[in-house]
Amino acid sequence: MNAPDPTPIAPRLTSLSHGGGCGCKIAPGVLSQILAQSGAAGVLPPELLVGLETADDAAVYRLNDDQALVATTDFFMPIVDDPYEFGRIAATNALSDVYAMGGKPIMALALVAMPVSQLPLEVIGAILRGGQDVCRAAGIPVAGGHTIDSVEPIYGLVAMGLVHPERVRKNAGARPGDVLVLGKPLGVGVYSAALKKEQLSDAHYRQMIDSTTRLNTPGPLLAGLDGVHAITDVTGFGLAGHALEMARGAGATVRIDWTRVPLLPGVADLAAQGFVTGASARNWAGYGEDVALAAGLPTTAQALLTDPQTSGGLLVACAPAEVDAVLAVFAREGFAHAAVVGGVQAGPARLDVR
Structure with missing residues (x-):
């Protein structure tokens, strides 16, 4: 009798989440109610060129006459089962908000929440590798990030870029x-x-x-x-x-x-x-x-x-x-x-x- 294969079988990524990709977003009507309950946006310095006012794609902060920082974050649960492709999709989606403001990405931070007891480490590593490869294609580093053990798999980026203040769109x-x-x-x-x-x-x-x-x-x-x-x-x-x-x-x-x-x-x-x-x-x-x-x-x-x-x-x-x-x-x-x-x-x- 052969010994059982000790290699764990990874579940389908999409089976571990209640939604996938940008379909996970809170519904727009509900989001409006939540934001209305959150109160003021806090300190609003004159250097903040784009904030919450029009539900834009990213925040933009003027650094000097020639540069403004574009800052955004995006993360979600799997839309596909291939871990490498999930990482690529999530990273591409996160960087998109920088491009949408007219900016060029300069670096990213990884946001990683994974059910460590259910997913082999190789699967989690493939997700991160997919994100890193997209950032490499964009010409930027993944310079850090944060990880937690989570019930559902979640991956995304904090993305930052630069744009001339007069070219913000x-x-x-x-x-x-x-x-x-x-x-x-x-x-x-x-x-x-x-x-x-x-x-x-x-x-x-x-x-x-x-x-x-x-x-x-x-x-x-x-x-x-x-x-x-x-x-x-x-x-x-x-x-x-x-x-x-x-x-x-x-x-x-x-x-x-x-x-x-x-x-x-x-x-x-x-x-x-x-x-x-x-x-x-x-x-x-x-x-x-x-x-x-x-x-x-x-x-x-x-x-x-x-x-x-x-x-x-x-x-x-x-x-x-x-x-x-x-x-x-x-x-x-x-x-x-x-x-x-x-x-x-x-x-x-x-x-x-x-």
């Missing part, structure tokens, strides 16, 4: 007449829902990994264009939620032309089959009253507009004369599916989808 700078450009196709949440039910094809899984591990490097290049007025990244609140934040910041109406919105391959069919995350419904409950959906849209449009994007694309508001330059930056950085998806017009702070 907030989510609130859009102007009536601007054109909206989206850098990545939608559908990561739909893919993750299918993956959790073991119904995602190998080809679509590869598409998912390619999208979620593609660093949003166009950010600082776009911020260097005078005609780019606002940038944000589309993550847990979906395209609708982040476009609505842009509308509220600008005090204007944002319009999305649904037929122009790029989708990851097969996403429309998967959504029609019911592969939709619970976060999509929570998102709609949180902000749907400020979104107008035109008659005749596909039945899946609402679910896809609210689909939580883990490590999603940049959403850029720019002057019409700058559109070609914006698309050229995206193309040069490898974002072949970047597309014009709508615009900004005078009107109430809301989102119109047609």
